[in-house]
Amino acid sequence: MVLRIRLIKREQESAVARITVPVLSVISALLFGWLFLFIYGAEAGETYLKMYHGALGTSYAFSETLVKAIPLMLAGLAVSLAFRMKLWNIGAEGQLYMGAFAASGIALGWGNQPAWILITVMLLAGFIAGGLWGLITGVLRARWGVNETITTLLLNYVAILWVDSLVYGPWRDPQSLGFPLTPRFSMNAYLPTLGDSRVHIGLLIALLIAIIFYYLLNYTRWGYEMKVIGESHLAARYAGINVPRNIMLVMLISGGIAGIAGMIEVTGITHRLQSGISPGYGYTAIIVAWLGRLNPFAIIVVAFLMGALLVGGFAAQSSGIPFSIVLILQGSILFFLLAGEIFLKYRLKLSRRAAE
Amino acid sequence: MRVPIIEMTGIGKSFPGVIANEDITFKVYGGEIHALLGENGAGKSTLMSILAGLYRPDAGIIKVKGQMVQFHSPRHALASGVGMIYQHLRLVDNLTVAENIALGVSGQGFFLNRIEIEAASQKLSDQFGLDVNPRAKVSQLSLGEQQRVEILKMLYRGCDILILDEPTTVLTPRETRELFKVLRLMTQQGKAIILITHKLNEVKTIADSITVLRRGRVVGSASNQDLTEQDLTRMMVARAISPEKINRQRRQLGNPVLELKNLGVIGDQGHWAIQNASLTIGRGEIVAIAGVAGNGQRELIEAIAGLRPVKSGQITLAGEDISALDVRARLRRGINMVPENRLGMGLVPNLSIMENGILRNYHNKDFYHGIFFDYKRMRDYVNKLVEKYNVQLADINHPVNYLSGGNLQKLLLAREISQAPQVLLASYPVRGLDIASAEAVFTILQEEREKGTAILLVLEDLEDVFRLADRIAVMFNGQINAVLDVQNTDLEQIGSLMLGMSGEKVNGAENQVN
Numbered sequence: 001m002v003l004r005i006r007l008i009k010r011e012q013e014s015a016v017a018r019i020t021v022p023v024l025s026v027i028s029a030l031l032f033g034w035l036f037l038f039i040y041g042a043e044a045g046e047t048y049l050k051m052y053h054g055a056l057g058t059s060y061a062f063s064e065t066l067v068k069a070i071p072l073m074l075a076g077l078a079v080s081l082a083f084r085m086k087l088w089n090i091g092a093e094g095q096l097y098m099g100a101f102a103a104s105g106i107a108l109g110w111g112n113q114p115a116w117i118l119i120t121v122m123l124l125a126g127f128i129a130g131g132l133w134g135l136i137t138g139v140l141r142a143r144w145g146v147n148e149t150i151t152t153l154l155l156n157y158v159a160i161l162w163v164d165s166l167v168y169g170p171w172r173d174p175q176s177l178g179f180p181l182t183p184r185f186s187m188n189a190y191l192p193t194l195g196d197s198r199v200h201i202g203l204l205i206a207l208l209i210a211i212i213f214y215y216l217l218n219y220t221r222w223g224y225e226m227k228v229i230g231e232s233h234l235a236a237r238y239a240g241i242n243v244p245r246n247i248m249l250v251m252l253i254s255g256g257i258a259g260i261a262g263m264i265e266v267t268g269i270t271h272r273l274q275s276g277i278s279p280g281y282g283y284t285a286i287i288v289a290w291l292g293r294l295n296p297f298a299i300i301v302v303a304f305l306m307g308a309l310l311v312g313g314f315a316a317q318s319s320g321i322p323f324s325i326v327l328i329l330q331g332s333i334l335f336f337l338l339a340g341e342i343f344l345k346y347r348l349k350l351s352r353r354a355a356e
Numbered sequence: 357m358r359v360p361i362i363e364m365t366g367i368g369k370s371f372p373g374v375i376a377n378e379d380i381t382f383k384v385y386g387g388e389i390h391a392l393l394g395e396n397g398a399g400k401s402t403l404m405s406i407l408a409g410l411y412r413p414d415a416g417i418i419k420v421k422g423q424m425v426q427f428h429s430p431r432h433a434l435a436s437g438v439g440m441i442y443q444h445l446r447l448v449d450n451l452t453v454a455e456n457i458a459l460g461v462s463g464q465g466f467f468l469n470r471i472e473i474e475a476a477s478q479k480l481s482d483q484f485g486l487d488v489n490p491r492a493k494v495s496q497l498s499l500g501e502q503q504r505v506e507i508l509k510m511l512y513r514g515c516d517i518l519i520l521d522e523p524t525t526v527l528t529p530r531e532t533r534e535l536f537k538v539l540r541l542m543t544q545q546g547k548a549i550i551l552i553t554h555k556l557n558e559v560k561t562i563a564d565s566i567t568v569l570r571r572g573r574v575v576g577s578a579s580n581q582d583l584t585e586q587d588l589t590r591m592m593v594a595r596a597i598s599p600e601k602i603n604r605q606r607r608q609l610g611n612p613v614l615e616l617k618n619l620g621v622i623g624d625q626g627h628w629a630i631q632n633a634s635l636t637i638g639r640g641e642i643v644a645i646a647g648v649a650g651n652g653q654r655e656l657i658e659a660i661a662g663l664r665p666v667k668s669g670q671i672t673l674a675g676e677d678i679s680a681l682d683v684r685a686r687l688r689r690g691i692n693m694v695p696e697n698r699l700g701m702g703l704v705p706n707l708s709i710m711e712n713g714i715l716r717n718y719h720n721k722d723f724y725h726g727i728f729f730d731y732k733r734m735r736d737y738v739n740k741l742v743e744k745y746n747v748q749l750a751d752i753n754h755p756v757n758y759l760s761g762g763n764l765q766k767l768l769l770a771r772e773i774s775q776a777p778q779v780l781l782a783s784y785p786v787r788g789l790d791i792a793s794a795e796a797v798f799t800i801l802q803e804e805r806e807k808g809t810a811i812l813l814v815l816e817d818l819e820d821v822f823r824l825a826d827r828i829a830v831m832f833n834g835q836i837n838a839v840l841d842v843q844n845t846d847l848e849q850i851g852s853l854m855l856g857m858s859g860e861k862v863n864g865a866e867n868q869v870n
Contacts, residue, residue: 219728221727238695240719
């Protein structure tokens with residue numbers, strides 16, 4: 001007798017599985033990570049507690065988590081828009097850098113303008129720069145069918161290196177002792193914070209965009225058109241929808257919102273442009289959008305959890321766990337969550353069957 | 357008596373809602389080219405896919421070289437010497453011919469013995485006159501050469517019975533002649549060839565024996581010299597149609613609504629899919645296009661709907677030149693279309709029934725409240741639609757692919773008709789439907805004619821053509837060969853025209869535009 005395991009497609013996604021699968025995934029990941037912690041000789045339970053405490057345990061920890069979550073929210077929303085149309089924009093990282101670059105240019109050049117004008121212009125500049133960066137890909141894809149995955153990815157390197165070339169070169173602060181940083185922005189270019197935490201109004205912008213997205217996608221003509229295009233270009237053309245124009249528009253907006261994420265990072269947190277302003281927010285955003293199943297509100301929640309994972313990791317690190325172990329934990333949580341996805345669409349069937 | 361190399365007896369195969377093969381008996385002898393002839397949807401490909409191990413039959417017995425077999429997979433069939441070459445070639449472009457041949461051959465070590473495979477390929481290539489260089493990259497070969505690589509692949513795997521599915525559709529006339537030479541050489545060395553086709557002239561040129569299928573059954577089987585082209589035509593398309601089923605209504609021809617003047621359209625492969633086609637359709641008239649599938653029907657319908665650019669000539673609607681207008685502008689002027697591709701073009705599979713119900717008029721102001729959707733009105737609209745046209749469904753919010761084939765088609769038709777079209781285009785509106793659904797569709801179309809709509813139908817069954825049409829336009833090789841009044845023609849005439857017998861024999865491949 002042989003025990004056979006088969007995957008059977010579910011007729012409909014099970015509502016129960018939608019809760020149990022992520023929970024079991026996280027538990028599996030913690031058990032998996034425990035294995036590594038055990039080999040390393042660390043106390044797993046204690047480490048996990050420390051991570052939780054460091055990410056969510058105090059109001060300071062909570063606010064730090066939010067700070068990390070904001071760019072993830074924005075970039076996650078950005079890519080989710082493109083993903084809806086099955087446009088694989090993996091260039092949020094580069095679009096974010098371009099947004100940060102443009103916003104910094106404004107802040108450095110016109111820092112003496114009144115705050116509200118300066119911040120509005122910076123927001124627009126961030127949006128436009130990121131948007132144009134996305135639009136390059138959009139035009140190539142819409143007009144000549146160039147694969148957007150490749151162009152967005154490659155443009156990331158261009159954007160990151162462009163910012164590097166500025167902060168190592170003409171924009172470097174003479175007093176920075178050689179560090180790749182621009183001078184600090186004038187206070188007028190600081191994004192207002194909520195209370196006395198480091199959490200800035202970028203959070204409100206992210207929430208606002210999520211709400212706008214929700215209505216845009218579900219209640220407007222354009223959302224409907226995007227849905228149809230995402231399902232079938234043939235059907236879209238048959239419905240009289242201009243597919244190339246929509247591809248360009250979506251890449252513009254997707255890039256633009258990623259650009260805002262960059263703008264918010266420099267005006268809200270670093271208050272200057274510097275090398276490596278994003279520790280890969282644009283890439284993590286892809287996972288955020290995916291785990292959030294492209295639902296704007298779910299993306300907000302997932303981004304928050306990812307922020308917690310990031311900040312919790314720092315906390316564990318400060319108690320002597322090497323950062324590589326922290327990365328293993330983060331990686332395994334993602335791995336199990338993504339791997340668990342399959343059980344939403346399929347269920348296992350065990351059957352006994354005589355060996356042939 | 358000789359033993360057949362292939363003997364299929366009592367083969368039956370059905371798919372949900374369609375009987376593809378019924379009680380088929382089919383015999384092929386070694387050393388012969390056997391043509392399997394029939395219209396699209398006659399069941400040729402299904403039968404051969406069963407023989408090649410892709411499908412399992414619901415009923416019947418298959419014997420290969422006298423041995424009973426039950427194939428589980430194409431690989432299994434190949435082990436018995438049965439190989440099939442599909443219409444769409446399955447080669448890896450970036451590999452060489454020899455590498456493609458080696459792909460998937462079992463019993464090799466981890467490393468490819470390139471020299472040995474190349475030598476063996478070269479030998480087979482010479483033996484059968486294939487003229488293929490084993491070292492060439494597949495991406496550099498013409499379609500004809502790629503096809504010969506597929507043949508070589510099969511020969512390398514020890515195939516004795518080779519099935520070719522419509523091999524000449526992608527070939528130029530010259531390549532076709534070369535292919536036939538190869539096939540002849542193969543049969544001289546004892547191999548059996550089965551040729552799936554619907555091209556009569558080719559069958560007459562090359563086949564030793566012929567089996568004709570229609571509607572999943574064998575109509576007849578005989579050797580080539582015992583059959584004339586007329587016999588074959590009759591077997592393929594004709595069937596006794598009871599006279600009362602023919603549309604005998606004398607109708608007064610309404611004013612011309614849609615006019616095509618010397619229309620020229622480019623197909624997906626860059627050749628002229630339609631050339632010099634002219635046709636007029638009047639108010640309250642049904643014109644049916646008769647023709648073997650792939651002769652330009654799809655491109656014609658798409659060109660009229662605005663989905664395919666008009667390269668030459670003109671389309672006018674009530675006197676207005678609409679050749680350059682886009683889909684939306686033509687929709688506004690009342691050109692509606694039921695495409696052949698129902699799920700994927702006509703309807704979006706994963707969207708709800710409601711969302712599909714407004715696919716073609718979602719921009720209508722009635723569905724909005726400011727810039728936001730008014731879901732209630734939208735729901736009311738689609739609910740009325742499905743009620744009026746009796747679409748059976750559980751919930752309007754379910755994805756549309758929960759619906760059965762008949763209900764999908766009713767929804768599609770309902771959506772198009774309720775926009776009050778001037779011109780209704782419909783491709784294969786009853787394909788795959790059960791009798792009751794097909795009747796419902798016919799009734800809807802007839803009612804629409806009474807309302808004065810000009811209707812252009814593409815139909816595959818000539819019985820349906822005669823029943824519905826006021827006039828019949830016959831398409832062959834991208835041209836409208838003839839437009840005949842239904843009262844002044846008969847099945848035999850239409851059948852011959854469809855097969856291009858009285859028209860000139862132009863092969864579409866000769867008109868390549870580059």
